[in-house]
Amino acid sequence: MRQRKISHRRWILIWRNRNKKQWKGLLFLIPSLLGTGGFVFLPFLDVIRRSFFRASGTGFVGLANYEAVLGNEAFCMAVKNTARFLCICLPLLLGLSLLTAVLAGQVLRVSGLLKSGFLIPMAVPAASAVVFFRLMFDKNGWVNGALQAFGMEGQDWLNSENAFAVLIACYVWKNLGYDMVLWMAGLSSIPKEQYEAARVQGAGELQCFLYITLPQLKETAFVTALLSFVNGFRVFREAYLIAGDYPHESIYMLQHLFNNWFTNLDIQKMTAAAVMLVIVTGGVLLGNDICTEHFRRREEGTEESGKRREAGRKAKRKRAEITKG
Amino acid sequence: MLVRTVVTVLLVLMVFPLFVLVTDSFLGSREILERFGPVLAGTEGQAEFVLFPQYPTLRAYVQLLLDSPEFFTAFWNSVFQTGMILAGQLIVAVPGAWAFARYRFPGRRAMWFLYMLLMILPFQVTMVSGYFVLSAVHLMDTHWAVILPGIFSTLPVFILKKTFSAIPREILEAAEVDGAGELRIFLLIGIPLGRSGIFSIMILGFLEYWNAIEQPMTFLRTESLMPLSLYLPDISTSDAAVSFAASIVMLLPALLLFFFGQEYLEQGIAASGIKE
Known part of the structure; x- marks a missing residue:
């Protein structure tokens, strides 16, 4: 009994020390925390406050700013376009890059060269890439030239609905390599033995992919989707350099809108829209967080119960052996 | 074999823009105006596609690096x-x-x-x-x-x-x-x-x-x-x-x-x- 007490106390001591160590870890974070706190988090509180006030910062107006934003035609269009862009280009890029990663994995010998070839578009600055895209898709550009050579009618690609497609092509071109490398890393972490075992039992390529590869790529898929999402907002650069502040309606994104509000010093609209965007993105992220946590728990749970079952079976076998003996 | 072809085609597509930009940067002023004028300078006609310049030159680079302080x-x-x-x-x-x-x-x-x-x-x-x-x-x-x-x-x-x-x-x-x-x-x-x-x-x-x-x-x-x-x-x-x-x-x-x-x-x- 006495001994037990001592060990109990010792555990508390270790726990306390552990906590002290963990607090020390916070020291490493302080520079970063000061910066993000000072530049983003604290001023964002001010953004929230201002979103309920008149432009001068005085005079409470309730939700008027929010109503103004939601009733704004340009805002609705920009939200629609941004959502449409992300909904099309994210699945497209993720699927295409996964396919390329799987294919490239089969062409083993040249995969080093392959990777650099696919990654190179990342290194091309928007200002340079745009020169190429203009030569290609301008009214007098190469694509139209080629079409006319075949007797077809060209069109003004960048100043029509097609600008949207050009922008998607640009996004896929730029990010395919990055995502491919991410997928390849995920693919290479799957043990080869699993495929061999499955093939021995007569599984085909497709079955291997569906039942071995895909389930084990969940974590990679999350990270890849997240980073592609972040990069999705960056196409604004190409869009801006090609078409300026007011591009064709089909590619008028939230980023354009914010910029134009900023130039017109339309601060109330900006603050209200920023708050709404943060709430929506935060909500999505939080939902995702809760879901993954839930799945992880469940998986761990099944694993644990599996282990218990296994242990139970072993014990049974042992007992049987003993009774036999 | 099919896989290899598909991957190669994709690779060419990825590198193509960069390749064109680099080779075409050796075009001379006149050649560039002649060929890309309709797109870049608003002249009449249609831009031509050039893979390799006819008269490669470094003139534009010299002009850029020596004569443009803003650059x-x-x-x-x-x-x-x-x-x-x-x-x-x-x-x-x-x-x-x-x-x-x-x-x-x-x-x-x-x-x-x-x-x-x-x-x-x-x-x-x-x-x-x-x-x-x-x-x-x-x-x-x-x-x-x-x-x-x-x-x-x-x-x-x-x-x-x-x-x-x-x-x-x-x-x-x-x-x-x-x-x-x-x-x-x-x-x-x-x-x-x-x-x-x-x-x-x-x-x-x-x-x-x-x-x-x-x-x-x-x-x-x-x-x-x-x-x-x-x-x-x-x-x-x-x-x-x-x-x-x-x-x-x-x-x-x-x-x-x-x-x-x-x-x-x-x-x-x-x-x-x-x-x-």
């Missing part, structure tokens, strides 16, 4: 802004990522969530709060207006945390048993073992800030502070050859860095894609 200013602005941001990120983001990867301090989960949120939000959303602070401390329209918010970007923290988490616990515990302090462990074990991740955030950071458009566009007004990425589109279209050469000069540092650091870049990206 030099813009180039050095880019170098300064990018360099300072990267240096700052080394000091701020590396220890930050270490803290998230190795310690379980109170409030860690909430803070990590905020960092992720900050990473995802487009610049235009955080720009509002940045603008309030920068104008409050009178830093608007200076180099620092671009540099300071850049330093505290949370994307490098996110990427590096994965690399640091992959360091085997046993090594760190062994060092602890040997009596190394927390700082020593970070400096002598964390940094050397997380090398590839650190190089990779530096390269990714360079590509990002060399290419910066949104930040300087909103936080800078003075022409002489503008980085290359914003100066380029402004080059008068009357001299298409020079503007073409300028876009290549901008591309070069990024390409060089890419080729020298490619291995680290790949490792760093790959590290963020693997399970913890």
Whole structure:
């Protein structure tokens, strides 16, 4: 009994020390925390406050700013376009890059060269890439030239609905390599033995992919989707350099809108829209967080119960052996 | 065989724009005006497709590098802004990522969530709060207006945390048993073992800030502070050859860095894609 007490106390001591160590870890974070706190988090509180006030910062107006934003035609269009862009280009890029990663994995010998070839578009600055895209898709550009050579009618690609497609092509071109490398890393972490075992039992390529590869790529898929999402907002650069502040309606994104509000010093609209965007993105992220946590728990749970079952079976076998003996 | 063909075709498509840009940058002024005039300078007719220039020349480069002082200013602005941001990120983001990867301090989960949120939000959303602070401390329209918010970007923290988490616990515990302090462990074990991740955030950071458009566009007004990425589109279209050469000069540092650091870049990206 006495001994037990001592060990109990010792555990508390270790726990306390552990906590002290963990607090020390916070020291490493302080520079970063000061910066993000000072530049983003604290001023964002001010953004929230201002979103309920008149432009001068005085005079409470309730939700008027929010109503103004939601009733704004340009805002609705920009939200629609941004959502449409992300909904099309994210699945497209993720699927295409996964396919390329799987294919490239089969062409083993040249995969080093392959990777650099696919990654190179990342290194091309928007200002340079745009020169190429203009030569290609301008009214007098190469694509139209080629079409006319075949007797077809060209069109003004960048100043029509097609600008949207050009922008998607640009996004896929730029990010395919990055995502491919991410997928390849995920693919290479799957043990080869699993495929061999499955093939021995007569599984085909497709079955291997569906039942071995895909389930084990969940974590990679999350990270890849997240980073592609972040990069999705960056196409604004190409869009801006090609078409300026007011591009064709089909590619008028939230980023354009914010910029134009900023130039017109339309601060109330900006603050209200920023708050709404943060709430929506935060909500999505939080939902995702809760879901993954839930799945992880469940998986761990099944694993644990599996282990218990296994242990139970072993014990049974042992007992049987003993009774036999 | 089919697979190989598909992959090769894709590869050619990926490299094609770069290839065209580089070979065409040796076009002479007249040739460029003749061929690309309809697109770049608004002359009549149709742009021609050229794979290799008929009369290759370095004229445009000479003109750009010797006769355009604004180009030099813009180039050095880019170098300064990018360099300072990267240096700052080394000091701020590396220890930050270490803290998230190795310690379980109170409030860690909430803070990590905020960092992720900050990473995802487009610049235009955080720009509002940045603008309030920068104008409050009178830093608007200076180099620092671009540099300071850049330093505290949370994307490098996110990427590096994965690399640091992959360091085997046993090594760190062994060092602890040997009596190394927390700082020593970070400096002598964390940094050397997380090398590839650190190089990779530096390269990714360079590509990002060399290419910066949104930040300087909103936080800078003075022409002489503008980085290359914003100066380029402004080059008068009357001299298409020079503007073409300028876009290549901008591309070069990024390409060089890419080729020298490619291995680290790949490792760093790959590290963020693997399970913890």
